[in-house]
Amino acid sequence: MLLDTASLYFRAYFGVPDSVKAPDGTPVNAVRGLLDFIARLVQDHRPDDLVACMDADWRPHWRVELIPSYKAHRVAQEAGPGAGPDEEEVPDTLSPQVPVIEAVLDAVGIARVGVAGYEADDVIGTLAGRAAGPVDIVTGDRDLYQLVDDARGVRVLYPLKGVGSLQVTDEDWLRSKYGVDGSGYADLALLRGDPSDGLPGVPGIGEKTAAKLLATYGDLAGIMAAVGDRTSKLTPAQRRRLDEARDYLAVAPKVVRVAGDVPLPDFDPALPAGPARPAELEELAERWGLGGSLDRLLSILRK
Secondary structure, eight states: OEEEHHHHHHHHHHHSOTTOBOTTSOBOHHHHHHHHHHHHHHHHHOOSBOEEEOOSOSSOHHHHHHOTTTTGGGEEEOOOTTSOSOEEOOOTTTTTHHHHHHHHHHHHTOEEEOOTTOOHHHHHHHHHHHOSSOEEEEOSOGGGGGGOBGGGTEEEEEEEETTTEEEEEOHHHHHHHHSOOHHHHHHHHHHHOBGGGTBOOOTTOOHHHHHHHHHHHSSHHHHHHHHTOTTSOOOHHHHHHHHHTHHHHHHHHHHHSOOSOOOOOOOOOBOOSSOSSHHHHHHHHHHHTOHHHHHHHHHHHHO
């Protein structure tokens, strides 16, 4: 089980009241909410391995170089050349909770993996590609639908309400919803664009048109071959719009598709049966008032 950790703690932050606070009055709603999410996921799915995948860089420079608008609307402050990741616009009371989340996961013994220059999506893509057995990816980000692969047992569990109600996304579901399978989802996404990620898409090519084009021509390469084939059945407007978008379409696949070759550190993905650092965890629990949320997780891990 691979967790898109930031996606989940954002959902926890907005789903759990900010009245949930530590003894010193610091909000810990994202911390406790995430612990509750993980406890429920482990209880319901009993994964052998569990990895909390992290955004070491939420807006990698190599993606921005290709498409400068990539996530640009979410930048709070640019870091400048060679100064590390840009600062993301995050609610004031969420940012201080992220280091607490990281410390608690480490003390519990849940593997936490982030790699400089890559997003959590890239870590997930690399781990899913290397997995020998079935993989459940837990995320509220539809971008990861591109990894769905029935033949390899890779599916996405998309939270509808918390993690107690999950949409199980497999290839049948993708075809019924979008008309594509997992491998076609990235092409669909880059053609239609995604304002939430700053991807412009091809003007005039929406989701339904993109799906029809992919059904007819197979993939992006097939569509672009049809642009140059005057006998193809593209409408004049489609041909013109796709031709005008060649520069964007030449770089968009590298931006939209998750990396599958992230240089991962050595780590143990096995689900822990008990805390890795009990004394440290006890201190964190007392300082941050983690109470029942942490107790529930530890109880479930011991079963």
